[in-house]
Amino acid sequence: MTDDAHRGLRESLGAYALDLLGPHERLAIDAHLAGCADCRTVLAELRPAADALASADPDRLGDPVPQPPPGLAEAILERVRAERRRSWRRWARPAAAAAVAVAAGFGVGWWAHPAPPDVPLEPVAVLAADPAVRASADLVPHTWGVEVRLSGSGFAAGRVYRVFVTDSAGARVAAGEFIGTGRSPMVCTLNSSVPRAEADGFEVVDGEGGRVLWSDF
Ligand SMILES: [Zn+2]
Known part of the structure; x- marks a missing residue:
């Protein structure tokens, strides 16, 4: 697989961890994960942040001043710290990018609740x-x-x-x-x-x- 194709997959791992993908995209990632230890590692690294998001209180989505769910900032900071410790690893940079994508996706989803942003096809x-x-x-x-x-x-x-x-x-x-x-x-x-x-x-x-x-x- 080329770097470009891999980058595309990596960018979807955050959405995958949050269970936001459609059945076809999910299947494609499942198939890739079965054969790619690097992406499995990245996914494992994303789990804490994804779990923090999943435990967010939906009642607070309508608050005029949205608050991130407890533990999210810590989870992301911990990801960044872990990434720095392992910065020599080939996958560290994409993993950090994916963690940031989770945080960014969270921000977008929060402000634009409840519909996800449309992708122009x-x-x-x-x-x-x-x-x-x-x-x-x-x-x-x-x-x-x-x-x-x-x-x-x-x-x-x-x-x-x-x-x-x-x-x-x-x-x-x-x-x-x-x-x-x-x-x-x-x-x-x-x-x-x-x-x-x-x-x-x-x-x-x-x-x-x-x-x-x-x-x-
Ligand atoms: Zn992979």
């Missing part, structure tokens, strides 16, 4: 070279680059597929990898460093570099 048309592949895609314009949310089935089970976003200069920029699930439906999020305004399309290629699926925005 932009549907794009896709073409598949193989009629067995059925897929749809949406784009999410993040500040760090465009995310491709790919839903579909028919990608050969167990095969690794790579995803590239094409920028306006024609360069192919890696956006991550996924493993085909055969006839079982899958949803995966693929993150690139190409801003939405500079992204012209994306493509999915198989292990031999053959184009399996593509989209021109």
Whole structure:
């Protein structure tokens, strides 16, 4: 898995710990956690903060001056202290970022209660070279680059597929990898460093570099 794909997954771990993900995203993270000890470690590190949030008193959500749940600040500070102690570890920086994301998500959710912030999805048309592949895609314009949310089935089970976003200069920029699930439906999020305004399309290629699926925005 590429760093970009991994970063995307890591960013969802906070929401995963708080049980805020939909069933498809949850399944995708479950599948990844089964094979990634690093992400399991990050998730374990996030649990104290997530548990503190889960124990927040819902009656206080309507208070004019919201108060964080007891123990939250301590839990996050403890995460930061632990991160400093282990700053030589490869995963320490993403773990700290994820802990901050939990805190930030808490803040947003608190002020905008009860609905979570909407994610602006932009549907794009896709073409598949193989009629067995059925897929749809949406784009999410993040500040760090465009995310491709790919839903579909028919990608050969167990095969690794790579995803590239094409920028306006024609360069192919890696956006991550996924493993085909055969006839079982899958949803995966693929993150690139190409801003939405500079992204012209994306493509999915198989292990031999053959184009399996593509989209021109
Ligand atoms: Zn991982």
